[in-house]
Amino acid sequence: xxxxxxxxPLVVRRTWMQHSWAPWVITxxxxxxxxxxxxxxxxxxxxxxxxxxxxxxxxxxxxxVGDWPGTFSTILYQIRLPNTVLIAITGMALGGSGAAFQGxxxxxxxxxYIIGVASGAGLGAVLAMAARWPADLLGMAAVPAAAFxxxxxxxxxxxxxxxxxxxxxxxxxxxxxxxxxxxxxAMTSMIMLLSTQELHRAVNWMVGxxxxxxxxxxxxxxPYLLIGLLTLLTLGRPLNVLQFGDDQARQLGLNVERxxxxxxxxxSMVAATxxxxxxxxxxxxxxxxxxxxxxxxxxxxxxxPLAILLGGSFLLSADVVARMVLAPRELPxxxxxxxxxxxxxxxxxxxxxxxxxxx
Amino acid sequence: MKGVLSLEEVEVGYQRSFTLHDVNLDxxxxxxxxxxxxxxxxxxxxxKAASGTLPLRHGSVKIDxxxxxxxxxxxxxxxxxxxxxxxxxPPAFNVLDLVLMGRTPYxxxxxxxxxxxxxIAWEAMERTETDTMAQRPIGELSGGEQQRxxxxxxxxQATPVMLMDEPTAHLDLRHQDLLLKLVRKLVEExxxxxxxxxxxxxxxxxxxxxxxxxxxxxxxxxxxxxxxLTPQELAGxxxxxxxxxxxxxxxxxxxxxxx
Numbered sequence: 001x002x003x004x005x006x007x008x009p010l011v012v013r014r015t016w017m018q019h020s021w022a023p024w025v026i027t028x029x030x031x032x033x034x035x036x037x038x039x040x041x042x043x044x045x046x047x048x049x050x051x052x053x054x055x056x057x058x059x060x061x062x063x064x065v066g067d068w069p070g071t072f073s074t075i076l077y078q079i080r081l082p083n084t085v086l087i088a089i090t091g092m093a094l095g096g097s098g099a100a101f102q103g104x105x106x107x108x109x110x111x112x113y114i115i116g117v118a119s120g121a122g123l124g125a126v127l128a129m130a131a132r133w134p135a136d137l138l139g140m141a142a143v144p145a146a147a148f149x150x151x152x153x154x155x156x157x158x159x160x161x162x163x164x165x166x167x168x169x170x171x172x173x174x175x176x177x178x179x180x181x182x183x184x185x186a187m188t189s190m191i192m193l194l195s196t197q198e199l200h201r202a203v204n205w206m207v208g209x210x211x212x213x214x215x216x217x218x219x220x221x222x223p224y225l226l227i228g229l230l231t232l233l234t235l236g237r238p239l240n241v242l243q244f245g246d247d248q249a250r251q252l253g254l255n256v257e258r259x260x261x262x263x264x265x266x267x268s269m270v271a272a273t274x275x276x277x278x279x280x281x282x283x284x285x286x287x288x289x290x291x292x293x294x295x296x297x298x299x300x301x302x303x304x305p306l307a308i309l310l311g312g313s314f315l316l317s318a319d320v321v322a323r324m325v326l327a328p329r330e331l332p333x334x335x336x337x338x339x340x341x342x343x344x345x346x347x348x349x350x351x352x353x354x355x356x357x358x359x
Numbered sequence: 360m361k362g363v364l365s366l367e368e369v370e371v372g373y374q375r376s377f378t379l380h381d382v383n384l385d386x387x388x389x390x391x392x393x394x395x396x397x398x399x400x401x402x403x404x405x406x407k408a409a410s411g412t413l414p415l416r417h418g419s420v421k422i423d424x425x426x427x428x429x430x431x432x433x434x435x436x437x438x439x440x441x442x443x444x445x446x447x448x449p450p451a452f453n454v455l456d457l458v459l460m461g462r463t464p465y466x467x468x469x470x471x472x473x474x475x476x477x478x479i480a481w482e483a484m485e486r487t488e489t490d491t492m493a494q495r496p497i498g499e500l501s502g503g504e505q506q507r508x509x510x511x512x513x514x515x516q517a518t519p520v521m522l523m524d525e526p527t528a529h530l531d532l533r534h535q536d537l538l539l540k541l542v543r544k545l546v547e548e549x550x551x552x553x554x555x556x557x558x559x560x561x562x563x564x565x566x567x568x569x570x571x572x573x574x575x576x577x578x579x580x581x582x583x584x585x586x587x588l589t590p591q592e593l594a595g596x597x598x599x600x601x602x603x604x605x606x607x608x609x610x611x612x613x614x615x616x617x618x
Contacts, residue, residue, distance in 0.1 A: 234469055241460050243449040250412040253436025253464030298451040
């Protein structure tokens with residue numbers, strides 16, 4: 001029997017499954033759409049038509065005459081667009097690190113917020129800010145670096161405490177995360193109270209308000225995010241193998257300790273950067289990978305990039321809601337993600353009680 | 360690679376608790392060596408130690424004279440594969456994806472599975488009769504099917520030596536028999552060296568070439584089933600009265616408990 005003939009339909013089907021365009025098209029369109037919406041909505045609402053033409057006019061080789069009000073341009077490029085981009089990359093960072101942490105802990109309840117990494121990063125960031133409130137690009141670079149260190153220390157402690165034998169059970173993971181998180185948050189509050197100036201801004205930052213403004217936070221965070229996210233994207237296959245437990249992963253030839261270290265460093269770096277510039281935004285890293293798994297399966301080679309894309313659009317929409325609910329007043333976006341995320345988390349916990357495995 | 364597995368003076372322990380000591384075993388290509396013994400005597404630990412992924416206190420595990428503990432993980436996984444017990448497998452992965460993971464030691468960090476890898480995985484699935492379930496999630500399969508999928512994954516690893524940890528646990532009589540017949544077939548076709556932990560002495564008698572009887576943390580006796588599965592030896596190790604008869608059909612030892 002000709003083996004090639006038997007095999008080929010399978011190959012075709014498999015490549016189709018893996019390269020199926022639908023999830024990619026959906027997530028990319030969602031990201032672009034929510035970004036446009038996010039940039040258009042605000043106290044001065046910019047019509048979508050003008051927004052698109054303003055962006056198009058920036059492209060080389062176009063000859064669109066600027067017939068829109070001059071203030072639109074200032075609002076868009078100085079205020080809205082940097083903010084939109086920062087929110088987008090923050091959401092992408094949270095979605096990506098959430099997917100990586102869940103895969104690492106083999107636990108769908110792990111996310112940067114729940115395991116305490118976000119609070120640890122927050123403490124690091126606030127320490128850096130207390131020493132020198134970010135004024136220029138260089139000062140800003142110190143904040144994510146400090147946040148990264150804070151995140152790494154936290155994840156190391158949580159990992160060491162939560163591990164029972166060779167596994168990491170849900171309960172110990174969450175308990176360790178909660179304890180460390182409370183400690184870090186308490187320390188953060190104390191530092192903030194001691195340094196009285198800028199308190200309002202700091203509080204806003206704490207609950208996830210994008211309060212800094214301008215392009216500097218975007219430029220300062222981009223290198224960390226790019227390195228971290230690109231690293232995570234190469235870890236899809238090992239993360240799949242890790243789902244079978246450390247023993248089987250070792251027997252399949254994976255250098256388990258090294259891979260885990262790389263995952264922890266990359267995911268913490270990404271989460272810490274998000275925290276450093278956008279504050280502590282809960283539950284994005286929990287919800288987004290979960291939705292991706294439900295829709296498109298457990299393969300981390302797709303899960304990671306899709307969670308990154310969807311994380312961006314999720315946070316962009318949450319931010320639109322945050323700015324519209326009590327307009328003209330703006331809510332910090334963290335309030336909105338928590339309002340959606342907390343019930344979702346409880347629902348997951350309820351399901352886990354019935355010993356339903358998630359993936 | 361010929362694939363002679365040898366455990367020399369192996370000693371393992373978790374902190375101060377249970378230890379295996381002075382374990383000396385050889386498995387030749389084309390041979391099935393079964394590890395038997397009472398609960399908690401360390402059958403699973405022995406399999407783990409033999410896989411080269413468990414640190415040893417003393418001694419060595421070698422394949423054709425190469426010490427497994429000195430090899431890089433991927434290098435080691437190209438020489439020895441382990442069929443784990445089918446427990447707590449992540450249920451949403453499909454069968455083909457799982458079997459393809461057997462190719463892990465052959466793939467670099469950024470490498471994708473090639474068409475060749477897919478062919479190897481597919482052949483392993485045909486030989487274990489799991490090809491018909493290629494696209495099904497593992498969580499939907501029965502225990503016996505899951506176990507065959509794990510064997511397929513180990514086959515895809517293309518190693519000369521294969522270890523198995525109680526692959527017939529939780530299977531009914533018919534599936535126990537079918538599974539071990541499959542193992543025998545693979546051993547004969549590929550000239551594999553197989554070290555297998557088993558509970559059921561009558562399965563051991565029927566399918567193993569040699570038996571290692573564990574007792575008190577070490578190998579009490581190694582030999583052909585006929586020589587090891589005797590009332591005296593078994594009674595001593597298991598602490599229960601045992602009778603051994605000759606099986607009326609295949610003439611191998613049939614182990615029965617007394618009283």
